[in-house]
Amino acid sequence: xxxxxxxxxxxxxxxRNPRFGAWLLMAPMLxxxxxxxxxxxxxxxxxxxxTRDNIGQVQLNFTLENYARLFEKQYFAHxxxxxxxxxxxxxxxxxxxxxxxxxxxxxxxxxxxxxWRIAILCFVVGTFLVFNNEVDDVPGYFKxxxxxxxxxxxxxxxxxxxxxxxAYFIGRAPERTRNLLLMFVMIPFWTNFLIRTYAWIIIxxxxxxxxxxxxxxxxxxxxxxILSTPTAVMIGLVYTYLPFMILPIYGSVEKLDxxxxxxxxxxxxxxxxxxxxxxxxxxxxxxxxxxLLVFIPAVGMFAITDVLGGKSQVLIGxxxxxxxxxxxxxxxxxxxxxxLLVLFVVTFWLASNRGRKAAAE
Amino acid sequence: MKTxxxxxxxxxxxxxxxxxxxxARAQDKELNLFAWSEYVPQSVIDxxxxxxxxxxxxxxxxxxxxMLAKLSAGATPxxxxxxxxxxxxxxxxxxxxxxxxxxxxxxxxxxxxKFANPAYDPGNKFxxxxxxxxxxxxxxxxxxxxxxxxxxxxxxxxxxxxxxxLDDGREWLTWVLNVQGKDINKITPEVMEGARPTLEKWxxxxxxxxxxxxxDKLLTGECDIGVLWSGEAAKLYKENKKYKxxxxxxxxxxxxxxxxxxxxxxxxxxxxxxxxxxxxxxxxVLISEDFPYTNPNAAARKLLTxxxxxxxxxxxxxxxxxxxxxxxxxxxxxxxxLYQDLRGGM
Numbered sequence: 001x002x003x004x005x006x007x008x009x010x011x012x013x014x015x016r017n018p019r020f021g022a023w024l025l026m027a028p029m030l031x032x033x034x035x036x037x038x039x040x041x042x043x044x045x046x047x048x049x050x051t052r053d054n055i056g057q058v059q060l061n062f063t064l065e066n067y068a069r070l071f072e073k074q075y076f077a078h079x080x081x082x083x084x085x086x087x088x089x090x091x092x093x094x095x096x097x098x099x100x101x102x103x104x105x106x107x108x109x110x111x112x113x114x115x116w117r118i119a120i121l122c123f124v125v126g127t128f129l130v131f132n133n134e135v136d137d138v139p140g141y142f143k144x145x146x147x148x149x150x151x152x153x154x155x156x157x158x159x160x161x162x163x164x165x166x167a168y169f170i171g172r173a174p175e176r177t178r179n180l181l182l183m184f185v186m187i188p189f190w191t192n193f194l195i196r197t198y199a200w201i202i203i204x205x206x207x208x209x210x211x212x213x214x215x216x217x218x219x220x221x222x223x224x225x226i227l228s229t230p231t232a233v234m235i236g237l238v239y240t241y242l243p244f245m246i247l248p249i250y251g252s253v254e255k256l257d258x259x260x261x262x263x264x265x266x267x268x269x270x271x272x273x274x275x276x277x278x279x280x281x282x283x284x285x286x287x288x289x290x291x292l293l294v295f296i297p298a299v300g301m302f303a304i305t306d307v308l309g310g311k312s313q314v315l316i317g318x319x320x321x322x323x324x325x326x327x328x329x330x331x332x333x334x335x336x337x338x339x340l341l342v343l344f345v346v347t348f349w350l351a352s353n354r355g356r357k358a359a360a361e
Numbered sequence: 362m363k364t365x366x367x368x369x370x371x372x373x374x375x376x377x378x379x380x381x382x383x384x385a386r387a388q389d390k391e392l393n394l395f396a397w398s399e400y401v402p403q404s405v406i407d408x409x410x411x412x413x414x415x416x417x418x419x420x421x422x423x424x425x426x427x428m429l430a431k432l433s434a435g436a437t438p439x440x441x442x443x444x445x446x447x448x449x450x451x452x453x454x455x456x457x458x459x460x461x462x463x464x465x466x467x468x469x470x471x472x473x474x475k476f477a478n479p480a481y482d483p484g485n486k487f488x489x490x491x492x493x494x495x496x497x498x499x500x501x502x503x504x505x506x507x508x509x510x511x512x513x514x515x516x517x518x519x520x521x522x523x524x525x526x527l528d529d530g531r532e533w534l535t536w537v538l539n540v541q542g543k544d545i546n547k548i549t550p551e552v553m554e555g556a557r558p559t560l561e562k563w564x565x566x567x568x569x570x571x572x573x574x575x576x577d578k579l580l581t582g583e584c585d586i587g588v589l590w591s592g593e594a595a596k597l598y599k600e601n602k603k604y605k606x607x608x609x610x611x612x613x614x615x616x617x618x619x620x621x622x623x624x625x626x627x628x629x630x631x632x633x634x635x636x637x638x639x640x641x642x643x644x645x646v647l648i649s650e651d652f653p654y655t656n657p658n659a660a661a662r663k664l665l666t667x668x669x670x671x672x673x674x675x676x677x678x679x680x681x682x683x684x685x686x687x688x689x690x691x692x693x694x695x696x697x698x699l700y701q702d703l704r705g706g707m
Binding site for chain 1 (some may be wrong): 452693
């Protein structure tokens with residue numbers, strides 16, 4: 001009996017010991033998270049409900065003013081408009097789709113249940129498009145947030161389109177070439193990012209290399225004003241984040257089983273079909289990782305907009321930075337930071353939820 | 362933006378030195394100077410270190426509000442700060458400055474009587490003047506042929522996206538108030554609301570906002586008109602006579618920047634020594650050479666070349682409409698809010 005008890009006890013103890021060891025190994029990382037993620041976020045959360053005195057010191061009073069400032073009243077009317085726009089597209093889709101199915105049945109197959117899904121997609125897209133159109137007319141911080149997301153979205157898209165072929169080419173190259181090419185992608189990291197961004201001033205300024213070269217080739221007659229425009233900001237964003245798109249996609253491409261691609265060709269798929277039905281789905285994890293690595297930092301970026309946008313192209317990152325520095329208003333800066341954080345958490349949660357559902361199906 | 366490099370460098374140095382200091386207890390041999398970017402010549406810092414053996418850590422900011430933010434956050438024990446006149450008022454009111462020991466600053470006698478005993482700090486109890494200047498308009502006369510007389514001409518709409526301007530809320534509001542003929546120191550919520558539409562129109566016309574080194578954008582031809590500090594304008598004029606400095610007919614801000622010791626300072630002795638050092642005529646001249654603002658040091662002015670004294674941006678005519686700022690207390694926060702709302706939410 002005692003022997004049995006002993007044998008029952010001992011595995012528990014032996015299990016407990018490695019657990020303690022594991023915690024010990026994890027400790028540096030947990031401490032890091034606590035110090036540099038949890039603590040600052042907690043401070044920010046508290047600050048975001050505080051007020052400031054006239055020289056900018058944070059006062060511990062409770063207020064919702066900082067969050068109210070983010071949402072101007074006019075926005076609600078525009079939200080309503082956008083929903084109407086979405087409903088309209090939804091209605092249009094609901095009317096048109098059954099007809100489409102009737103006339104092109106072979107395209108839709110057994111699509112009895114599919115039409116409402118497409119209609120809902122139409123609703124979401126319609127709302128988005130109308131809102132996107134409306135938001136430009138309402139100055140305010142929400143607009144800045146929206147515009148920042150737009151910048152981040154398009155720079156991510158450009159990075160995907162420009163980065164994918166490069167990553168694919170590198171991933172499929174023979175090993176020696178591959179390492180060399182990978183090094184080329186990483187060489188920019190040897191120089192500080194701010195210095196590289198400043199270098200773009202020399203290229204993009206009116207008396208700069210690009211403008212000069214184009215004038216010399218007689219493509220344009222007057223100096224090209226690119227610096228301090230949205231284009232310059234976009235160039236800066238794509239330039240900075242392209243490697244962060246290439247590397248994860250490369251990781252997926254490298255693992256791609258060549259026999260599956262060959263099988264696709266053997267089974268009669270053309271290059272386009274093989275690419276869209278086999279290669280892209282199999283490298284999706286890389287694209288998704290790249291998307292997150294580019295989109296999230298791009299939304300909050302402020303150095304590029306400061307240097308290349310002349311501070312006249314203001315994104316949400318600049319606004320937050322300004323609140324902590326020039327405007328000397330840490331509470332409002334914190335509220336903006338928290339809003340951005342909540343937005344990311346919600347997006348991430350929705351995305352992972354969908355991923356889990358898809359996996360379950 | 363240059364401040365970034367500098368602050369990065371300053372952070373690195375202070376981290377390294379911070380470790381060094383704890384080991385070597387060299388704290389009394391260091392001076393943490395927190396000053397405007399593009400304002401303290403390296404030669405002055407080096408000269409001070411050579412003479413006293415005190416190492417100077419120069420960290421920079423680009424607006425008074427930014428300085429207040431960092432000072433009140435209290436992360437770094439700054440020994441010397443460089444506030445403008447209205448911020449001196451605010452700091453004195455908030456009881457954040459240490460009175461200076463006049464017996465240790467014999468060079469006080471060199472200060473021009475016009476700049477000694479100022480209204481914002483009676484009897485120079487807390488501060489010594491560093492440099493004075495104005496905010497005005499610089500025109501690249503090769504590109505702009507119109508006769509620009511004031512702010513209204515600059516922001517007429519004709520030069521949209523060819524303008525570089527300071528990134529400073531109080532300044533911006535002042536420009537509008539000057540054009541509207543209002544008192545720049547009588548700021549109320551109604552006055553701000555009245556300035557808002559014009560401010561919004563003007564801000565949209567700016568291509569580059571820069572308080573650090575706005576003259577870069579004129580030198581590279583990126584912008585044709587600048588609304589900036591007179592010292593920057595004087596540097597441009599030194600470079601090329603085509604850059605004309607215009608003091609706005611509507612009137613403008615005259616600022617007086619000062620050195621002051623915050624209460625959190627650890628090395629007050631070094632800070633006082635630095636104040637005395639920069640008031641020496643031969644040192645003050647070095648500042649004028651690199652940053653040609655209006656030198657408030659009468660003894661130093663005698664050493665300046667006629668060319669330096671004739672630079673219209675450095676030494677404005679006596680009849681110019683100039684006015685100092687006064688502290689506006691809690692309303693400063695509202696000015697910042699107005700300006701940032703317009704800048705950030707466009």
